[in-house]
Amino acid sequence: MSTDDPESTGPSWTAPTAPHAPAAADDTALYATVRVPGSKSITNRAYVLAALSTARTLVREPLDSRDARLMLGALRELGASAEHTADGVRIRPLTSGSGAADVALGNAGTVARFTPALAALGERTVRFDGDPAIRRRPLSPLLGALRELGADVEDGSGEPGAPPFTVRGHGGLPGGEVDLDSSASSQFLSALLLAAPAFDRGVTVRLLGEVPSEPHIAMTLDMLRRFGATPERHGREVHVPPATLTLADYTVEPDLSTAAPFVAAPLVAGGTVRIAGWPRETTQPGDWLRSLVAELGGEATFERGADGSDLLRVTGDGRLAGRHLDLHEVGELTPVVAAMLCFADGPSRISGVAHLRGHETDRLAALATELTALGGDVTETADGLVINPAPLHAGTFHTYDDHRLVMAGAVLGLRVPGVEVENPATVGKTFPGFVDAWHAMLGGA
Structure with a gap:
């Protein structure tokens, strides 16, 4: 069974160690060019906006992964189709x-x-449910906001405001004004904004609390404009009026968050890695990695590939200094960044990421537990982690069905022989070919 099959639970994966890690920047160092798949965040937003459009949309270079296939399956159930x-x-x-x-x-x-908002726009009765893990992820503020905007949402047999739940469509939503606490996930706000052009009166969202991952909100607003909407943001209020959406052709950028372990590799092991197709301008939060490389003493520069496309060239020498990093805007990078900082020569602190407790798993608890089990000195704080230098050793790195933890385990393996990454198949959520691409990078392909 393929280790990249997202439905498999197969054996653990021994994360490969980089040759001579940490290496100097010479001919024995890590040296490779890699290509990562399309952005999950952009792909699924593009699919939603295309489904709300008045004509067909060709989405080019989309991600093909479990999450993307689930989105296409959901849209088919709601009345769209994909070819x-x-x-x-x-x-x-x-x-x-x-x-x-x-x-x-x-x-x-x-x-x-x-x-769910798309279901409310139709005339079907739609039941939503999924893996046990999705029932633990926050959703109640969004469902409450949809009810205030006119949606007919009924809780199921589980926790109120969580899957399973049912949406009864009545042919549209009036929309209007609504207060929203999006502090647990920026996706609550994005969900309302993406559907807003199809509401009778659009939507005006007044934000309560602090919204994490502002780059994802900027991404949503940018994509709405590309499809023909006219969103406006004034401080803590966002307005999207009714609009007719249409866009014949949309190209998805490479997923820069998925590129994180490949950016980390030369900093941890030494050498150079080029990431193909890195956009010079983007709303993706993963673009922050370029700044991190410089802060940690590496170098990240753009190059032109043989085919004329852009590549990001990342070079490091395997030496890392401890840092205090506020990752509030780029929380999804925390697992890989935490793995990197385990090799720093001084104490580090990650802050601003309390919302990670509601992601695929409680990422802060998982990272503290697993890094400590491998010999690390890692403790949780109210909104992050403290990481002190400590020698790591071989052992099992549990991944909790979380794709980003698989990537963190791969980074640890660069310098620590014998890291057994549990269930690498879960990385199929965003990068079904990750394990093969990781081995190819270490082989210089």
């Missing part, structure tokens, strides 16, 4: 329908949060 072509995925917009439907959420936060 895979040689150029990408062509989305046919939502159609009216009746009867019952079941949306499988898996453990995909974007599917759980972006599709």
